[in-house]
Amino acid sequence: MKAVCLLSGGMDSSTLAYYASRQGYEILALHVNYGQRTEAKERAAANKIARLIPALDFVEVDISYLRQFGMSSLTDHSIGVETFDETRADLPNTYVPFRNGNLLSIATSYAESQAADAIFIGVQAQDYSGYPDCRPQFIEAFQQAIDAGTRDGTRIRLITPFVSMSKSEILGIGMKIGVPYEYTWSCYQDEEIACGICGACHFRRAAFESLGLKDPIKYRGG
Amino acid sequence: MKAVCLLSGGMDSSTLAYYASRQGYEILALHVNYGQRTEAKERAAANKIARLIPALDFVEVDISYLRQFGMSSLTDHSIGVETFDETRADLPNTYVPFRNGNLLSIATSYAESQAADAIFIGVQAQDYSGYPDCRPQFIEAFQQAIDAGTRDGTRIRLITPFVSMSKSEILGIGMKIGVPYEYTWSCYQDEEIACGICGACHFRRAAFESLGLKDPIKYRGG
Numbered sequence: 001m002k003a004v005c006l007l008s009g010g011m012d013s014s015t016l017a018y019y020a021s022r023q024g025y026e027i028l029a030l031h032v033n034y035g036q037r038t039e040a041k042e043r044a045a046a047n048k049i050a051r052l053i054p055a056l057d058f059v060e061v062d063i064s065y066l067r068q069f070g071m072s073s074l075t076d077h078s079i080g081v082e083t084f085d086e087t088r089a090d091l092p093n094t095y096v097p098f099r100n101g102n103l104l105s106i107a108t109s110y111a112e113s114q115a116a117d118a119i120f121i122g123v124q125a126q127d128y129s130g131y132p133d134c135r136p137q138f139i140e141a142f143q144q145a146i147d148a149g150t151r152d153g154t155r156i157r158l159i160t161p162f163v164s165m166s167k168s169e170i171l172g173i174g175m176k177i178g179v180p181y182e183y184t185w186s187c188y189q190d191e192e193i194a195c196g197i198c199g200a201c202h203f204r205r206a207a208f209e210s211l212g213l214k215d216p217i218k219y220r221g222g
Numbered sequence: 223m224k225a226v227c228l229l230s231g232g233m234d235s236s237t238l239a240y241y242a243s244r245q246g247y248e249i250l251a252l253h254v255n256y257g258q259r260t261e262a263k264e265r266a267a268a269n270k271i272a273r274l275i276p277a278l279d280f281v282e283v284d285i286s287y288l289r290q291f292g293m294s295s296l297t298d299h300s301i302g303v304e305t306f307d308e309t310r311a312d313l314p315n316t317y318v319p320f321r322n323g324n325l326l327s328i329a330t331s332y333a334e335s336q337a338a339d340a341i342f343i344g345v346q347a348q349d350y351s352g353y354p355d356c357r358p359q360f361i362e363a364f365q366q367a368i369d370a371g372t373r374d375g376t377r378i379r380l381i382t383p384f385v386s387m388s389k390s391e392i393l394g395i396g397m398k399i400g401v402p403y404e405y406t407w408s409c410y411q412d413e414e415i416a417c418g419i420c421g422a423c424h425f426r427r428a429a430f431e432s433l434g435l436k437d438p439i440k441y442r443g444g
Contacts, residue, residue, distance in 0.1 A: 059290055063285075065283040065284065065328070066331055068281055068283075096331070097331045098327060098330040098331045099331070101327035101367060101371050102331060105324040105326075105327040106287070106324065108319070108320040109324060112319035112320060114291070132371055132373055133371040137370040138370040138371040140370075141366040141367040141369070141370045141371070144366060144367075145360065145364045145366075146320075146323075148363045149320055149323050149355040149363070150319065150354055
């Protein structure tokens with residue numbers, strides 16, 4: 001069994017790649033650069049994780065063309081990254097329109113070309129920021145699109161083991177299977193020392209705290 | 223009303239862009255380079271058509287990363303392009319796995335960023351080569367993925383006016399609305415003079431012949 005695994009190098013996707021490997025899949029790691037601020041750090045993290053697993057292949061794809069379309073602080077570096085604010089009702093400005101549609105389309109092309117059986121993506125709807133392309137109904141719809149849009153003999157399962165889990169639960173799984181979190185990178189904002197206050201840092205820190213664990217990476221100001 | 227229109231520069235997509243414009247849409251032309259052999263010619267054709275319409279915007283996106291995945295003669299230049307063979311049952315080697323999934327994901331990101339109302343894509347299932355990502359059921363599934371994977375306030379209609387038409391019917395529409403076919407490019411194989419024998423040339427020539435018209439472009443050997 002072979003699986004394409006979307007591997008950003010963050011906590012969720014690194015846990016996912018280890019998890020898929022433990023399930024018996026050979027891993028085709030797919031790292032996508034979409035022009036985000038912290039790409040260099042994320043790529044290094046993803047590559048390290050892929051080598052440690054070890055993955056069968058590690059492919060990098062650049063979709064920084066999303067920058068041309070604007071509208072996200074992750075890809076438009078003239079917009080400041082919002083800090084986490086639990087009171088806001090609308091989407092944070094880190095939203096990249098239909099980013100996961102792009103990621104899953106690339107993964108499907110890769111999977112069909114390599115006759116892979118599955119695609120793993122680490123979306124999780126629960127304590128994320130309400131991105132519409134992380135919702136279970138999006139994943140279900142995309143599975144239909146894969147089924148209809150690939151060869152009749154192709155059967156690629158879209159697997160999202162974390163979609164209903166909290167980040168604490170994901171971390172709990174990762175600790176059990178020995179994910180080396182010291183090599184992962186989550187911060188949206190900075191590349192030297194994690195800022196500690198963006199949405200990604202917020203949720204990561206909360207997950208470690210909830211399990212009474214110490215995050216092995218350093219944060220700014222403590 | 224604004225619409226993202228996928229514009230390769232070929233016969234169908236050029237007709238489509240003119241058609242969408244006649245329907246009252248302002249056109250956001252999206253040209254995608256996926257590493258195909260005849261890209262330079264196609265880009266020039268798309269750009270010319272966009273200027274003639276005239277489109278509100280013309281954006282080019284490079285997804286030649288699909289080359290890394292192999293498996294198509296359009297993107298892997300070590301594989302020869304098959305000539306048209308109506309007796310073959312399986313897909314021709316010009317098939318690029320899930321290419322339209324990639325195109326539509328990019329179009330969706332662009333459309334949501336620019337608050338466009340629609341995406342036009344010139345797929346047509348009838349006398350094409352049986353590509354699964356041109357089928358109506360793929361388009362329907364992708365519409366569901368767009369609806370689920372974009373903001374709740376976003377409503378982007380995926381419009382495929384040609385999906386049940388033959389190439390002759392499309393050409394008939396284009397002739398009525400004055401599409402300048404002399405600037406379009408269809409050949410899969412060559413960039414100087416169209417080969418006349420690849421699948422794309424075959425269907426284009428047959429469409430002109432069926433209407434008793436002369437194709438304004440030249441073909442090799444006649």
